[in-house]
Structure formats: C-alpha cells, structure tokens
Amino acid sequence: MSDALSSTAARGQRRRLGNIVLAACGAVGGATLLALLAVVIWAIGQGLADIGGTLARRDDASDAFIAAFTGSIVISLVATFGSVAIGIGAAIYVSEAMNRPRLTRLIFGAVQSWASLPSVVFGIVGMRLVTSGLQQVPGFLAATLTLSILAIPRIMLATRDAMLQVPDAMRAASYALGATRLQTVRDHILPLAIRGIAGGVLTTLARTFGATAPLVMLGLVMNSEDAWPTLPAAAMEAVVTGGKSSAELAGAAVAVVVMVHVAATLWAGGLQRRFQREPWA
C-alpha cells in the first residue's frame, strides 16, 4: 500500500476503481430495494381489483373471502393478545426479577431458538395437539393455540429488547432508593419500555395474521366443518385449485395480508423510532 500511496496518479486510479465498485453496489442495492417495493405495490394494486371483483361476485367465492377475512382477524387478534400477558410476564420475570444472570441467558437462548423454528414446525405441533385428545379440538381453539406458540417467544424477545434499552442507571437509582425489583419494573422500566413493547406486539400481530404454513398444516387434520377459514390458508388453497374465481380470491387474500403487514410494521417502526429518540436512550 505504501508504494502505491507515493504516486498520486496510482491513487487517483484506485479511487476511481473504488468509486466504480461502490457505484455498482449502489445500483444493484437500490434496484433490489425498488424491486421489493414494486412487489409490495404490485400485490396491493393487483389485489385491490381482485377484492372488488371477489366482493362483486356475491357467490361462494365472495362468501369464502369474507369468512376468511373475519377468521384471520379474530384468530390473529386472539392469538396475539392472548400471548401478550404470558409473553410480557415471562420476559419481566426472567430478565428483571429473577436475579440469576446465567439462567436468564440460558432461557433467552432457548427462546431465541424457539422463535427461529420454521413456521411449518408450529403447524406440526398443532397437528399433534388436534389429534392428541379423544375428541376433535374445535378449529378456532386449534388455530389460536398453534399461533400463540408462534407468538409467545416473539413477544418475550421484543419485551426483553425494549427493557434492555432502558439504561442500567435507572435500575441502580431505583434500587438505591430502596425500591424492590418489582417496583423498579413497574414504576421505571415498563413506562420507559412500553413503546418498544407495543411495537413488538404489533409486529407479532402482523406475523400471526400472515402465518400460512401452520394453518395449512392444521387443515390436514381438521374436518372442513370444524376448521376456521383464514386468508393465507384460503389463498394457498385457491392458488392450488386454479380457475378465475380462485385466482381472484388468492389475489384479494394476499393483498389484504400485505396491507395489514405494511400498516402494522410501519406503525411499529414509528413507535420504536420515537422510543429510541427518548433523551435517555
């Protein structure tokens, strides 16, 4: 490098080469970002027409779409908010109240592995759940339980991350004034971390709303009368069936999933950005 440095001409050449490579990276990277944005816009744009087309039909396809829409909303809301209490409570206990650092690290390591499991695995666990009893588990219960197993580790990790952002000085000050661990969490850590936690819950909600593989797997063991229709599962089935009304149904379902995802994620991002801009952060 030192030889090359002595020559101004060689240095200019290196700089030009470097700039060309970086510009190429920028072109490819920018194009990829635009392509991804195009996928989102295409899915929504194409799907809006499909939603109109499906609803205008007033036949089985439009009924199936409305049923799947309601099913998805109810199931993802119940699964996510049913997991909120357990997830946040467990995260508080393990990361703040337990006071056993090694065990804390061990448990969150396991929770990370749990959250990283492929989504189809949750479907397989759900299948076992449905077929375990003598009686068929109702479809609504099977779907919400399956999705809560998917939601709980995500909520735990989001809660822990939000609480980790609260500086240790807060804890130290609170303990120094004689507050117990629980009082510290309740009065100081949770109020500061609540935006981050809310953002995590929202992204988890988007996740359960779009979860496809677990619900498709559940369909394998459910009676069709028992099963609750959901948008992702309906879209997958419609895609396989083929035909015009099915294609429209698939497009409409995918569009709704994308719109919910975009809305929830951007909202969560806004919450978490404001959370990071707090003066103490």
Add this chain to the structure above:
Amino acid sequence: MSSRRSEILPTAVLAGCAALAVGLAVAVVAVVAGESIGFAFGDHHVSVDVWALCRGTLTVSFLALAVALPLGLTMAVTLRELASPALRLAIRPWLALFATMPPIVFAYLAITVQRGVRWSQIPALTLGLLLAPFVARVFDTALRNAPEGMRDAALALGATRLEAWLHILLPASARAMASAVLLTFVRAIGESVVVAVAASTEVTTLAAEPVRAALGRGPPLSHPDIFVVGGVLVAATVVLHRLAMRLYPRERT
C-alpha cells in the same frame, strides 16, 4: 434482594408466566422430537425419503443464498456507505418491512412468474429475493458494531472508501457476518410456502414437503412421515441457530 410480603403474589404470577413459557418451549421440542424418534425407530412404516429431501433442501437453499447474499450485501453497502443519513433513516423501516414480509406474498409472486416462465428453479430464486432484505438487515446490524474510528483512520491515511471496506469494515465484522450468513441459511431451510408452490415436484425441501402434501400438490404423507421430517427440521434449525448465536460477538449487556 429480599422481596416484601405484598410482592409474593405478583412475583408468583410472573414466575408462573415464565414457567409456562419455558414449559411450552420444552413441550414444542419434546413433541416433535419424541414423535419423530418414536416413528423413525418404531414399527411404523416411514415412506418418505428423508435423504432426498435433505439434498433438495441444500440445493434450494444454496441457490437462494446465491441470490440473497450479493443482493443483501449491496443493499447493506448502499445503506451504510452511499445513502445520506436522512435517506438511511427513511430506508431502514422499509427494509424491516421487506425483511418480515409474509412469505405468502412471495409464493403468490412465484406462482405468477411460473405461469409465464417455465423454469423449475423460479421458487428458489424467489426465496432468494425474500431473504435478501433479511440479509441486508443482519449485515447492517453486524456492520454497525464495526469500529468507526479505524475506518476514519484508514481514510485519513489515504485508503479509498472501497479499501476501507475490504481491509477494515469487512474483516472487523467477519464473525458477525458469518453468523448472519448462518442465520440466513436457517431461514432458507425453514421457508416452506414459497417452495411448496413450485410447479415441478422435483424441487422440494424438508419444510415444503409437508405443506405441499397438505395442499394436495405432492405425494401424500402419512403422519409418521410428517413427524420425521419435522424432527429433522427442528434438529437442523436448532443446531445451526445455536452455532450462529455462538459465532455472534457477545452483546454488551
């Protein structure tokens, strides 16, 4: 720390939540592992060719990584080196949005493309596009821990920006980058719906095969088959994920 008497109940409730969560984690693994071991070594007939599925998984994920890693790296470079701070702030939420996009969108995309282009590897390439923003995000995080001061010093000594990348930023974050690649690999082998819609039944993975069977598009699988496939999937995911976490530099917490 001594807890007050009035805190016994709330502490017990929180501990109960934690016990429930840990119990669930153990139960998830125990159910899949127990069933698959029971089926694999019991007298049930396992008809699925796990070895062929593993090979399919490797093929599809390597193709997907071959697409995702360069695209993700260029996005990370764009974000870190070329975008202005304001643009960076604007792009990051969208990158998070793309990185967590429901796979069904890409499954729908793969199906639509397959109608026009008859090429059996379209799902693998679509999987690459799905993974690219995830790669960009973990690379971006990995690079954020790289020493800014060393980079500035290199630039001050006359290194070009590209040389600062090649000699400072990338080597300094090599471990984190390796961990990021492993994490992407874990996601690639676990992604099911995008591959399940593949037009050709030759293209399949461990994760996709059960979904494909449930959709009635591929060879039907018995319950033992599904659990054996699930067991292999869980084992591979947990081992690779733990390895990735071990590689990742310890967080300062």
